[in-house]
Amino acid sequence: MKTNSKIARRVKLPLSDDVLETLHAGDEILLTGIMYVGRDAAHKRMMEALQAGEPLPVDLRGQVIYFMGPTPARPGKAIGAAGPTSSYRMDAYSPRLMAEGLKGMIGKGMRSRDVKEAIKKYRAVYLGAIGGAGALISGCIKKVEVVAYEDLGAEALRRMEVQDFPATVINDMHGCDLYEEGKARFRIAGPA
């Protein structure tokens, strides 16, 4: 896959604390390794488990979760279209998962103040994938398995092996926010 701005940095998953420290809002990176996948319904179930004092179905400590629900795989393919979904719907759950050890989230769109504070507190990161690039991203996914909540179909919890998955740092542990910085740089008028 070609990049047309700067050279994207290759980063291994799961993210080490040393690497996390060097990620800055606006950095373009290519992720290789293991990531977990879950969206609204899987997050709701994980939260219910935690509230009931039960363990999570997978150990998320040090891991990255990608907010995504794929289209069905055609025969012979690992997965169908696999772009990010809007992250704000996971805002109610993300701080708790970071408290459990989650180190990274991948999605698209803005996060709440609470999530951004939790990213700083737990020294984590929020990455953006390109919304609407589901076919392109599909090509970076080498292996997929459902690890919990199979009954949720497209919303089941998955583990994926990815290679050179393109992402951009949106919110880093240093408190920077690409959405705010990018908009400020190009804004000509104030809000309506």
Added chain:
Amino acid sequence: MREIEAKVVTETVSALIQDACYHLADDVITALRRAEEREESPAARNVLARLLENADAAARDAIPLCQDTGMAVVFLELGQDVHIVGGDLYGAVQEGVRRAYAEGYLRKSVVNRPFSARINTQDNTPAVIHAAIVPGEKLKITALAKGFGSENMSRLAMLPPAKGRAGVVDFVVRCVDEAGANPCPPVIVGVGIGGTAEKCLLLAKEALLRKVGDPHPDSEIAALETEMLKRVNDLGIGAMGYGGRITALAVHCEVFPTHIASLPVAVNLQCHSVRHRETVL
């Protein structure tokens, strides 16, 4: 009286949805290329280039453009001299949606009991159907696979008439500003002005069906679209919200008369993955 078989309606709806979900339309590709040429922000330009690559990958590898293959919205313009035979019209449309999402390996994203159990209907039905009776003996079918990242950013305002044209523009610009990165910019902004509350929202959705960037035939409305597009692009949100000059590819307005007491304005956002097709039977 002309007869049209229900099964032809089913086959047509299925084909339209599948085509829309796998092939980015030429008008959208042209708009994305123009945006890429004009964009000053390297990060946003990179996104636009990736979206064009994505369209190639989708067609080449038979992968849907986006994993959110939407809720199906089907517009029917039924000639009053047409007789549907061999089944009922709405049933034929729903069967076409069912078939498209099964055969096309599209994601089934529709849930029943939205306020409680949220149980997936497993076949992406029901579609939302808007039907109009028109003169003639043809049936026009327009199918839209509407993603909800952008749909969730829809707004309706029943403005007091004193707010006038400036109030309409400000409301639309504020909607896009508040939506920010969420609806996957660059977006198409569908605007409805006038009618009743539900008519206004429908106008906004119908505005999305126009070819991207085609101005409204009424020059006053076209000028309003041009002004809104400039104001929206001055927001600086850019592709995927990474900051840039192109936040919207187009603003399309549809207008209908309204009551003396109101100035309804609706905004329906559409991500760059514009997926609609139409045909006339």
